[in-house]
Amino acid sequence: MTPQRLPLSGLPLTSAQWRCLRVLSEVGDIAHAARKLHWSQAVLKSALAELRAQMGAQHIALSGKQVQLSPTLKNLIDERPLCGQPVPLAGLTA
Numbered sequence: 001m002t003p004q005r006l007p008l009s010g011l012p013l014t015s016a017q018w019r020c021l022r023v024l025s026e027v028g029d030i031a032h033a034a035r036k037l038h039w040s041q042a043v044l045k046s047a048l049a050e051l052r053a054q055m056g057a058q059h060i061a062l063s064g065k066q067v068q069l070s071p072t073l074k075n076l077i078d079e080r081p082l083c084g085q086p087v088p089l090a091g092l093t094a
Helices: 015-027 030-037 041-056 071-079
Strands: 061-062 068-069
Touching: 015 030, 015 041, 015 068, 015 071, 030 068, 041 061, 061 071, 068 071
Parallel strands: none
Antiparallel strands: 061 068
C-alpha cells in the first residue's frame, strides 16, 4: 500500500526545502544548484530524496546529474513569494 500524499499546495515544506526547489527550477543541474545553495552535492541529493518521498517521483525526476520538476511543481514554486518579500493581500487598494 502506498502512503497517502498531500496535494502539492498543502505540503509542509521548510524554507530550506522551498529554496532548494526554487534553485533547482532555475538551474536544473545538481552540481550548479549545490554551488548556488552552498551545499555539498551529497547534501543536495539527500534533500532531493526526501522531497521525492514527500511529493512523489512524478514531480521530481532525476536523470544523471539533471533534475526535472513537473510543470505543476514549477507553477507552485513560481507562485510562492521569495522570503522577505511582501505577500499581496487580495481586495486591498492603495
